[in-house]
Amino acid sequence: MSETSTEKYNFTIVRGFAFSALFWLVIGLIVGLWIAFEMFDPALNLTPWLSFGRLRVVHTNGLGLGFGLAAIFATSYYILQRLTRTPLPFPRLAQLHLYFFNTIIALGALSLFAGMNTTKEYAELEWPLDIGVVVLWVMFAINVFGTLIKRQEKQMYISLWYIISMTVAIAILYIVNNLEIPVTLFKSYSVYAGANDANVEWWYAHNVVGFIFTVPILAMFYYFLPKSTGLPIFSHRLSIVSFWALNFAYLWTGAHHLMLTPLPEWIQTVAIAFSIFLIAPSWGSVVNGYYTLQGNWDQMRTNYLVKFFIAGITFYGLQTIQGPLQGLRTLNAFFHYTDWVIGHVHMGTMGWVTMVISASFYYMIPRITSTELYSVKLANTHFWLILVGQFTWTITMWIAGIQQGAMWKATNPDGSLMYNFLDTVTSLYPYYKLRFAAGVIYFIGIMIFAWNLIMTVRQQPSQAEA
Amino acid sequence: MGITSKPVVFAVLAAVVILIGTTVTVFIPLFMPSTQPVSASIKPYTAVEQEGRDIYMREGCNNCHTQTVRPLRTEVLRYGEYSKPEEFAYDRPFLWGSRRTGPDLNRVGEKYPDSWHYKHLDSPQSMFEKSNMPPYGWLAKNRLDTQYSLKKATTLGYGYSESDVHQQITQYRATVTDENYPSKESRNNVTPPELRKELTEMDALIAYLQKLGRDVKNMEAKK
Numbered sequence: 072m073s074e075t076s077t078e079k080y081n082f083t084i085v086r087g088f089a090f091s092a093l094f095w096l097v098i099g100l101i102v103g104l105w106i107a108f109e110m111f112d113p114a115l116n117l118t119p120w121l122s123f124g125r126l127r128v129v130h131t132n133g134l135g136l137g138f139g140l141a142a143i144f145a146t147s148y149y150i151l152q153r154l155t156r157t158p159l160p161f162p163r164l165a166q167l168h169l170y171f172f173n174t175i176i177a178l179g180a181l182s183l184f185a186g187m188n189t190t191k192e193y194a195e196l197e198w199p200l201d202i203g204v205v206v207l208w209v210m211f212a213i214n215v216f217g218t219l220i221k222r223q224e225k226q227m228y229i230s231l232w233y234i235i236s237m238t239v240a241i242a243i244l245y246i247v248n249n250l251e252i253p254v255t256l257f258k259s260y261s262v263y264a265g266a267n268d269a270n271v272e273w274w275y276a277h278n279v280v281g282f283i284f285t286v287p288i289l290a291m292f293y294y295f296l297p298k299s300t301g302l303p304i305f306s307h308r309l310s311i312v313s314f315w316a317l318n319f320a321y322l323w324t325g326a327h328h329l330m331l332t333p334l335p336e337w338i339q340t341v342a343i344a345f346s347i348f349l350i351a352p353s354w355g356s357v358v359n360g361y362y363t364l365q366g367n368w369d370q371m372r373t374n375y376l377v378k379f380f381i382a383g384i385t386f387y388g389l390q391t392i393q394g395p396l397q398g399l400r401t402l403n404a405f406f407h408y409t410d411w412v413i414g415h416v417h418m419g420t421m422g423w424v425t426m427v428i429s430a431s432f433y434y435m436i437p438r439i440t441s442t443e444l445y446s447v448k449l450a451n452t453h454f455w456l457i458l459v460g461q462f463t464w465t466i467t468m469w470i471a472g473i474q475q476g477a478m479w480k481a482t483n484p485d486g487s488l489m490y491n492f493l494d495t496v497t498s499l500y501p502y503y504k505l506r507f508a509a510g511v512i513y514f515i516g517i518m519i520f521a522w523n524l525i526m527t528v529r530q531q532p533s534q535a536e537a
Numbered sequence: 538m539g540i541t542s543k544p545v546v547f548a549v550l551a552a553v554v555i556l557i558g559t560t561v562t563v564f565i566p567l568f569m570p571s572t573q574p575v576s577a578s579i580k581p582y583t584a585v586e587q588e589g590r591d592i593y594m595r596e597g598c599n600n601c602h603t604q605t606v607r608p609l610r611t612e613v614l615r616y617g618e619y620s621k622p623e624e625f626a627y628d629r630p631f632l633w634g635s636r637r638t639g640p641d642l643n644r645v646g647e648k649y650p651d652s653w654h655y656k657h658l659d660s661p662q663s664m665f666e667k668s669n670m671p672p673y674g675w676l677a678k679n680r681l682d683t684q685y686s687l688k689k690a691t692t693l694g695y696g697y698s699e700s701d702v703h704q705q706i707t708q709y710r711a712t713v714t715d716e717n718y719p720s721k722e723s724r725n726n727v728t729p730p731e732l733r734k735e736l737t738e739m740d741a742l743i744a745y746l747q748k749l750g751r752d753v754k755n756m757e758a759k760k
Contacts, residue, residue: 109669110638113662116671123671124597186595191630219544227541235544236551243555247563252692254685258591260692265625266572269633274563318551322558331607332633333622335571338562345558404609408637480611488614492640497667 080152082439084165086528088145089432091173093521095137098180100514102130107510111503120184128183128195134420135193135283136204137176142428143237143287144172144211149435150230150294151215155222159214168210175203187257191272193279194248198259201249208245212238229310233290236318240282248275266334274325281321284424285387289356291431292384296363299376299434305362313355320349327398330407339400346395353391360384375450379430382458386422390415405480410499411472414465421461421513429453429520436524445526453519460513464506471502576623578756581695582748584686584702585709585736589745591689592676592738593632601670603634604643604749617644617750624753629693639670644750651713652720654743659727676739677727683736709744710736 109115109123116122148165152158159165179196187197196204215238219231227235248271251259261268297304304310326334326342360380364370370377393415397406406412437444444450478498481489540547566572582590593599606612608619620643625631649657656663659677661670683706690697697705713724714734728737 109671111669113669113671119596119675122596122673124600127600128597186597188594188597189630190594190597190599190632192635216544216548222544225542227544227547231544232541232547232551235548236555239548239552240555243552243559254689254692258685258689260689261630263567264573264627264629265631266622267567268629268631269625270566270572271563272631274559315554319554319557322555323562324558326562328635329633331609332605333620333625335566335569338566341562404607408603408635410636413636479615482611482614488611492615493665493668496638496669500667500669 079158081159081162081165082149084159084162084169085145085149085435085439087166087169088141088148088172089436089524091169092138092141092145092428093524095133095141095176096517097521099130099133099138100510100517102126102133104507104510104514106130107503107507111500111507119186125184125186125188128188129180131193132183132195133176133180135279136179139283139424141172142432143283144168146291146428146431146435147211147215147234147287149439150290151218151234154224154228154231154294155218156224157218157222160217160221161214164210165214168207168214171203171207171210175200175207178203182257189251189259189261191248191261191268192276194245194272194275197257198249198251198253199256201245201251204245205242208238208242212242228294229304229307229314230290230294232314233286233293236314237282237286237290240278240286240318244275244278244282248272266332269329269332270326270334270338273328274322277325277328278321280419284419286317288387288424288427291427292356292360292380295376295427295431295434296360296380299380299430300364300367300370300374302363302367305359305365309355309359313352313359316352316355317349320345320352324349324398327403330398330400330403343398343400346398350391350395354388357384357388357391375447375454376430376434378451378454379426379433382454383423383426383430386418386426390419390423393418405476406472409472409475410468410502411476414468414472417468418461418465421457421464425457425517429457432524436527440528442527442530445523445530449519449523453516453523456516456519457513460509460511460516463509464513467502467505467509471499471506474502475499572622573626574623575626576756578759579623579626579752581627581693582745583705583709584683584690584697585681585706585741586745586748587689587693587695588681588683588686589741589743590632592742593745596673599632599634601634601636601638603637603641605633606641606643612641616641618753618757621753621756623756624750627693627695642746642749646747646749646751650720651743651747652723654746655720655723655727655739658739658742673739674727676742677737678729678732679738680732681736681738681741706736709740713740
């Protein structure tokens with residue numbers, strides 16, 4: 072990678088999105104800590120704007136759309152240019168995309184604080200902002216396909232396939248689920264009703280997790296793991312099979328979120344079957360990741376980036392086993408609506424997603440600013456803090472979930488219920504306190520991450536050359 | 538592999554692959570009667586109940602309360618009859634939820650008197666000391682905005698005329714401001730004097746909560 076070849080690429084945009092991602096990550100986590108505290112002490116519900124019902128949505132959207140999307144845009148713009156050896160064809164559009172993105176996320180957060188909420192999970196933004204999201208997606212897609220069409224490299228590498236399928240899938244999912252009839256500028260109603268609305272929503276919600284928190288993260292994994300280890304991906308054929316099987320199977324599974332609800336049973340059953348099938352392509356990527364390091368496992372000790380990638384793909388592997396099992400009717404009857412599911416989600420987001428994004432940023436940021444990472448030691452500290460924070464967090468929630476599920480089901484010998492609902496809530500407060508503490512550890516890790524990257528770009532490039 | 542050197546063909550193929558499962562499990566069911574059965578017993582929300590439902594959505598109550606009782610023995614024991622698809626015919630959007638930090642509310646209608654809800658919404662901790670539900674006393678200090686009630690009912694296709702909507706609002710106001718309203722004392726305790734003759738957001742929210750699961754009793758009785 073010579074200096075002259077990197078000159079022509081547009082890396083300002085990569086940097087802009089990377090630091091936007093860090094900003095929304097910190098905001099989203101502060102909101103997360105706030106609501107974690109409210110779970111055992113309602114005193115923090117100080118004003119309507121700070122009440123749990125409104126804040127939870129700011130947390131999920133702030134991290135999913137704010138942090139997640141910004142990180143995806145940053146890495147996609149980088150990967151696209153490098154893998155095609157072509158600069159972005161529309162750099163001004165990309166710059167506008169960055170400003171527009173941050174405007175939409177900021178307005179989104181404000182509107183959710185104010186209670187403008189469609190209540191459809193991860194699609195809570197009201198209709199004018201939905202249009203904004205579609206516009207910013209089109210702005211992104213123009214540069215994606217523009218770069219791909221003008222590319223200098225004939226073959227498209229695996230990461231580009233995942234970026235293409237994300238671009239296509241998110242467009243379909245977002246538009247279909249957000250079809251709504253406006254009443255005022257700040258209020259609309261879904262075009263679907265009842266069971267159909269539920270079916271469309273969970274098709275969306277499940278797949279938006281798939282195509283935001285799986286597909287583009289796999290794009291990062293397939294690009295940055297070989298780059299940071301100098302090892303080629305283990306099997307190209309396995310990645311082809313995994314890619315198409317994942318894209319095909321994912322869309323059938325949304326209804327496993329609606330088990331035992333009034334949705335027709337056949338849709339639920341089809342979703343269970345495809346969820347089990349989905350283990351195969353998911354583990355295709357896990358196996359590909361592990362075998363890439365075959366014979367070079369010493370890099371776990373010598374290369375700090377490898378720890379992030381391997382821990383990340385391991386959590387992905389666990390996540391994709393746990394998810395389908397939770398979909399089975401009997402297990403779902405026990406676990407659904409409990410904190411178990413909250414633990415499941417956070418293993419994916421705090422483990423897999425954040426680990427891979429962290430390593431990708433550590434690899435990418437010094438290269439686009441022609442410098443070295445400020446501190447590898449801090450990066451290692453960041454790794455261990457988020458690992459311990461995340462594990463404590465998720466295991467605590469799994470235990471809380473098992474306890475609450477069991478208490479809901481418990482009956483006396485005469486067949487009556489053993490616990491009233493409130494008892495099943497208050498018995499969880501010790502777990503909620505531990506979860507808050509784990510969140511603080513995780514948050515400190517993330518602050519170190521942000522600090523490390525800020526200090527990296529503030530160094531003089533000459534320092535690295537010296 | 539030829540396809541990995543053709544980005545547009547690749548994108549089209551990806552879209553087709555993605556749309557297969559989508560079509561079978563989402564698009565086709567949209568037009569199947571089994572996903573949208575109707576029952577004459579299930580009535581649309583009144584204008585006031587709909588305003589209450591919108592407040593429920595604004596405050597994100599669905600983040601902690603589900604509205605679907607599953608056909609499981611202990612669940613039916615705890616909440617009542619399990620949920621039927623017909624009940625949700627007018628729910629746009631659906632509010633089934635995904636986490637029970639608080640109890641399910643699909644059968645909460647007519648379970649408690651209005652006075653219970655006024656007290657509980659104002660301060661859940663005054664009734665259940667260790668409850669983690671946020672207090673919603675300020676809803677009683679907001680006058681209910683009915684400016685868009687007609688437009689909402691029209692958008693949702695409830696089939697109400699302007700005078701229907703007007704009458705529903707006037708009638709509910711008359712009910713809760715009546716001297717003989719059974720929950721008068723609790724309502725007055727949480728409602729500021731200047732709003733006691735008006736409809737507040739809390740009045741509407743309670744009207745909505747009392748509607749939940751009410752019609753399904755008639756539907757079951759007719760079976």
